[in-house]
Amino acid sequence: MNTTSKPLADSRVMLRRNLKHIRRNPVTIFNGALMPVVIMLLFVYVLGNAFNVGEHYIEYATPGLILLAITYGLAGTAVSVNSDMTKGIINRFKVMNVSRGAVLNGHVAATMLGSSVAIAVIIGMAFALGFRSPANLPDWLGAVGIIAATAFAAAWLTVALGMAAKTPESAGLTVVPLILLPFLSSAIVPAAKMGQGVRQFAQYQPFTPIIESLRGLLAGTPSGGYAAAALAWCAGIALVGYLWSRATFTKRA
């Protein structure tokens, strides 16, 4: 085993371990894949017709629901990262000379795979409920790019939050703001319709450009400005999450 491929090999082993965890902990599957579907049914069937968003509500809501599919899966990651740090197994990995970043990389990769399952489910549901998109292939590829960048950034930030928490129980709570943020963006209703204060917050928080760029791409009318803002936010969040995780890892482990 040469030194360049060891971090990659270790990360792969860690990813396999984390995927087994996800499979054996049905609660994380429920949160990650089913909750967004429940919310989708609630908003599209029960509340959607009451909102006047200027278009078919399912088309308006789908980009935001895709983000919910990412954020609802994060609590499991935070708890799982924290358990690794607090339940002693991290010392075993350290004494075994496991590559420094492998534990973290494994969590990020597993979180992104979990997100893609939840996103596939929500997009499938959207089509089943009447979602139609005039987007062409480049638009779809752009949308996949934005979604992947968001999932990547959210995963690193969650790993950092999970590492920073004292106990697994409190780690699960640290991601609650991340789960609530999409509701205070243009995900469910346009920011312009919100009250004073909330409206300004919704306009300038990271999820709004992410959702608006996604909405543009899926509607076949991509907006370069929103996309650039979305990618800049994702890069910034991912970087902060990565550096914070590494710093906490060095300090705690």
Next chain:
Amino acid sequence: MSPVVSGACQGYVSGGADDRGMTSTAIAASGLRKAFGDKIVLDGIDLDVPAGTVFSLLGPNGAGKTTAVNVLTTLIKADGGTVRVAGHDVATDARAVRAAIGVTGQFAAVDDLLTGEENLQLMVDLHHQRASEGKQVVTSLLERFELAESAQKMAATYSGGMRRKLDLAMTLVTRPQIIFLDEPTTGLDPRSRRTMWNIVRELVADGVTVFLTTQYLEEADQLADQIAVLDQGHLVAEGSPGELKRQVSGSHVRLQVSDIVTLEAAAGILTGSTADHATLTLRVPSDGKAKSLRTLLDRLDDHSIDVAEFSVHTPDLDDVFLALTGHPSTEVNAR
């Protein structure tokens, strides 16, 4: 009363393990210091553990045992002093140290959501062993630790004893030359404790060096070649189990007789003895050695005193602590 045995380890000749390419000293520490904030946990510790032996660090909760293990196993950095493990400096060559050691901590570090077999396979994968060889290692360890039946069950369902066994099995996947066991039997039932002791003896028979921390004198007594007693960051005594126990006054012989006349007759001829009339027992101070016991029995025989029961009492950890430190082991130091 502070009978400190110093230098008891020096000059000890190691028994084998040189054929494994190790120096005769497995662990050497000098002037080891570690503080957390203003709390000094280790205050100048010297250790010398010959390869192929069992060394036990004995001390009550909070004595600094786990901190010592963490420093020796590269998990935390010392504030001062030097430590060489398997011939490598832990501060400058942690990687080489890690390649030679295995650690089983105080709390079983197993993955609860993986099965016993998967936990072992995880170690094989991280050690980058060949797949065929790895499979064999997993199977043989499951059998050796009597875990084969539960191999397909999640570790979360294991009992405390099974978790410890799995933990130790995981440590052995990498075939370490030196194994650190941090309180391996704390919280285990007597049967699991004996199983663990047998496993440690097998490891030593294979030439492995074992560094064991414990709060039970009996455990150190059963397993260790050398014992060091740690108290509030200082080594207060070192020596073989026998040497340590002899440091402690309180060894005595207990005689049970059948009536009060015999009791008083015996008390009359055995100087320094104390009679308990209620239980018809006589407590006689003794070093517990064969020679003095024979003298004692001969004396009883000469006076035709019939003894119903005869037993030799050696001190336990509490006696040792009281004698060596002036305070009982259970006393929690709030410093």
